[in-house]
């Protein structure tokens with residue numbers, strides 16, 4: 656059963672996409688079966704996925720996670736091969752997604768083609784409503800992932816930098832949450848807000864089990880006094896959040912700032928760069944932590 660990892664922080668520009676894409680890239684190259692899902696309308700995860708038949712950006716016609724959430728297609732249908740594993744791309748129109756769908760347009764057309772009467776369609780709608788079809792808004796992604804979870808070792812979700820229905824879907828279905836943070840700004844409030852959101856969701860959903868795997872320091876400037884004082888602050892903050900600060904820190908590096916323009920993930924763009932090396936070390940720490948939890952051998 657694949658572990659779902661949501662890379663989340665309500666704060667923008669902290670290295671969520673870089674972390675998700677680097678991990679997905681490294682683990683794919685190591686031979687793990689990886690599914691990468693872009694849950695951010697900005698589509699940065701999609702942008703760095705590259706791969707065969709390079710993925711067109713700003714494309715609203717190819718199947719995307721939006722079609723999956725609207726139940727217009729299955730996850731399998733929306734998958735394309737990429738250098739960060741199997742990819743389900745984002746759509747710029749993701750912001751328009753408002754939640755629950757009892758009957759997709761496609762399903763309705765199929766029923767019409769099969770000659771269903773309006774009464775039959777209405778009866779089906781009523782039955783689906785009673786059965787909790789499409790469930791509630793924040794469970795739609797979880798619902799869609801059920802069929803493919805068993806086929807992957809890891810499923811990475813790159814999320815948008817605010818609290819939206821997309822983030823709630825990512826948190827609800829997650830087994831683990833990785834929170835990237837910058838040293839320059841402890842953004843304590845954003846992290847405590849995120850913890851409140853998770854706790855509140857767990858109160859309302861007894862089956863939700865997301866665990867914060869750890870805080871990951873990114874853009875780390877190792878030898879500054881400032882960096883070491885922030886380390887202590889983050890150790891405390893991790894404790895308050897009931898988690899740990901990962902041992903690996905991701906160094907600040909030019910390659911990490913450049914890679915997105917090249918439509919490639921950092922690991923393939925510049926594997927020898929300090930941040931790429933650090934992500935490789937982080938992948939080992941991540942594997943160790945998930946192995947301890949019995950996710951894989």
Ligand SMILES: Nc1ncnc2c1ncn2[C@@H]1O[C@H](COP(=O)(O)OP(=O)(O)OP(=O)(O)O)[C@@H](O)[C@H]1O
Pocket residue numbers: 666667668669670671672673674695697699814815816873874875905906907908909911912913914915930
């Ligand atoms: N270790 C690093 N060294 C240098 N630059 C970095 C590093 N990590 C991230 N960056 C740069 O910081 C910016 C933000 O990174 P990234 O896009 O991964 O953050 P994000 O949290 O996904 O942002 P958003 O909230 O907008 O989705 C990017 O320009 C990225 O190239």
Ligand SMILES: [Mg+2]
Pocket residue numbers: 671672673695699700813814
């Ligand atoms: Mg991002």
